[in-house]
Amino acid sequence: MRSLIDILELSVGEIDALMGTADDIIANPQKYSEKCRGKKLATLFFEPSTRTRLSFEAAMYELGGNVLGFSEAQSSSASKGESVADTAKTVSCYADIIAMRHPKEGAPLVASMNASIPVVNAGDGGHNHPTQTLADLFTIKREKGRLNNLTIGFCGDLMFGRTVHSLIAALSRYEGIRIVLISPVELKLPGYVKSGILDKNNIEYVETTDLESVMPELDVLYMTRVQRERFFSEEEYLRLKDSYILNESKLTNAKSDLVIMHPLPRVNEISVGIDKDPRACYFKQVLYAKYMRMALILMLLNIQ
Numbered sequence: 001m002r003s004l005i006d007i008l009e010l011s012v013g014e015i016d017a018l019m020g021t022a023d024d025i026i027a028n029p030q031k032y033s034e035k036c037r038g039k040k041l042a043t044l045f046f047e048p049s050t051r052t053r054l055s056f057e058a059a060m061y062e063l064g065g066n067v068l069g070f071s072e073a074q075s076s077s078a079s080k081g082e083s084v085a086d087t088a089k090t091v092s093c094y095a096d097i098i099a100m101r102h103p104k105e106g107a108p109l110v111a112s113m114n115a116s117i118p119v120v121n122a123g124d125g126g127h128n129h130p131t132q133t134l135a136d137l138f139t140i141k142r143e144k145g146r147l148n149n150l151t152i153g154f155c156g157d158l159m160f161g162r163t164v165h166s167l168i169a170a171l172s173r174y175e176g177i178r179i180v181l182i183s184p185v186e187l188k189l190p191g192y193v194k195s196g197i198l199d200k201n202n203i204e205y206v207e208t209t210d211l212e213s214v215m216p217e218l219d220v221l222y223m224t225r226v227q228r229e230r231f232f233s234e235e236e237y238l239r240l241k242d243s244y245i246l247n248e249s250k251l252t253n254a255k256s257d258l259v260i261m262h263p264l265p266r267v268n269e270i271s272v273g274i275d276k277d278p279r280a281c282y283f284k285q286v287l288y289a290k291y292m293r294m295a296l297i298l299m300l301l302n303i304q
């Protein structure tokens with residue numbers, strides 16, 4: 001039995017296979033509509049979510065399975081003091097697979113050590129978000145046709161943005177990747193990601209505070225929201241929240257085939273005027289995410 005807590009638990013070959021399945025689901029949805037008949041997904045969300053939870057649920061429904069769960073800690077026994085370990089043991093009696101989001105780093109790992117069914121990390125604090133990374137990789141692959149030889153800019157809250165940490169880890173295994181880190185100095189990529197992933201794998205990277213100066217180099221621009229819920233002070237959040245707002249004028253020098261991504265939710269980081277630009281891929285990313293979650297559910301449940 002296998003869980004997914006960190007994206008690096010999947011080999012490059014396994015990620016390729018998942019993308020192959022997702023391509024096939026897009027081409028032949030009917031073939032998959034009964035694959036999970038009789039199976040149940042439990043979505044245990046101790047932190048707010050629109051996309052990730054509904055995407056997992058839609059994925060399971062489209063595979064013919066069923067869904068149970070909760071969408072806030074207040075409505076679960078966590079509010080009475082139940083441990084994550086006990087919740088995981090309990091839910092193992094009801095479901096076949098768990099998707100868990102939690103504000104504490106490591107909580108889904110603890111769940112996976114106590115559950116008797118696969119656990120998927122659907123975001124743990126400021127740490128990791130492996131299924132968003134599967135969606136992000138698939139988006140880049142579908143839109144650019146490759147996952148190597150790319151210059152990828154990450155812009156915004158690189159300190160607390162868990163999707164950034166997971167995607168950088170995943171990209172570090174492909175050839176010819178150059179990373180451009182664009183953030184206010186207060187929200188730079190954590191040292192453990194720089195030394196543990198970028199330096200360790202000899203990935204070329206630069207850090208800057210200026211988005212426009214690096215725009216012409218980018219093949220992919222990954223915008224992120226400033227993660228208000230992880231700040232210690234509201235004042236600091238208010239000072240930093242609008243550090244980068246992508247608008248038409250900032251794209252003047254961008255490549256014509258730039259791929260603009262954002263894990264969403266967007267607050268102010270991308271002006272809505274950009275949504276019509278053919279380079280805006282963030283809503284396609286939402287759709288691709290569902291197909292990758294379908295592929296992952298099939299893999300973890302050992303369904304061919």
Ligand code: NCD
Pocket residue numbers: 051052123129132162163224225263264265
């Ligand atoms: C992200 C998350 O929850 O980390 N959203 C998502 O799952 N698509 C990004 C965010 O909340 O900013």
